[in-house]
Amino acid sequence: MYAVVEINGKQYRAENGKNLLVDRLDAAPGESVVFEKVVLLAGENTAFGTPYVKGASVKATVNEEVKGDKVVVFKYMPKKHYRRTHGHRQQYTVLTVNEIVGA
Incomplete structure (x- = not known):
């Protein structure tokens, strides 16, 4: 059984016991979180x-x-002596799915 869940405006496929890499959440490591925006439940029904x-x-x-x-x-702009380099590292949160509660 798996579920498609919406977290911070993006959709992820969640399965029991699997890890999810999602955009950073305001939650401390070890904390439990519940997501109620489930778009799809797949399994027997x-x-x-x-x-x-x-x-x-x-x-x-x-x-x-x-x-x-x-x-x-x-x-850069050619022939204008304009060059800019900028770097970025996105922060993620690693979640472990414990349970999928169905209707």
Whole structure:
């Protein structure tokens, strides 16, 4: 059984016991979080939400916060002596899915 859950405006596929890498959440490591915006429940009986499945939720535990790979942005204008280099590392939260509660 798996569920498609919406977290911070993005959709992720959640399965029991699996890890999810999501955009940074304001939660400390070891803290339990519950996501109630479940878009799809798949298993023996599939349930689609309009927009969300009523009574469904995903319970997870926060493992750690990590940084993604560095993305380098380079801007320039030819013949104008304009060059700018800028880097960015996105922060992520690693979650472990404990339970998928169905309707």
